[in-house]
Amino acid sequence: MKYLKQFGVILLITFLGEILKNIIPLAIPASIYGLVLMLIALQTKLITLEHIQDVGVFLIEIMPIMFIPAAVGLMDSWEILKPICVPIIVITVVTTIIVMVVTGRITQLVINMEKREQDE
Structure with a gap:
């Protein structure tokens, strides 16, 4: 359950980044908005590192797997x-x-x- 909650927090920040991309008329990807929102949330202690650390480590560990479809496309x-x-x-x-x-x-x-x- 802890992992689902942490993943939900990350997904919420990502979703807010998507919303900002649609609201603000700049050519900035939604992922950048999400990263900035996550940075602000972590710096203001709105979200503590413990709220997302385990899932963040997991996502970083599986990151190489995410490049396989791009390599196949190339x-x-x-x-x-x-x-x-x-x-x-x-x-x-x-x-x-x-x-x-x-x-x-x-x-x-x-x-x-x-x-x-x-x-x-």
Whole structure:
């Protein structure tokens, strides 16, 4: 019963995200609205981590399984993707490197700022 209650909380937040997507005329996916709502609910202690932790861990554990249909769809569309495969790979590698560098630099900046605050 505990798991159904936790899953219900997550579904409720997801549903509220869908409602916000239909109300607010921005090109933002409903999942983003749901994530923001969940963040706000957790930060304001409206929902505690214990209310959703077990189901959240379960959903993260089964996440790789959710990519199987997408991978099968890509394999099914191989003839369409074949001519643009090299540009996609180049773009993926370059953007991954850029994201890693920017993330590393920002992390170093935050760590250095925290060290300066502790030294003062």
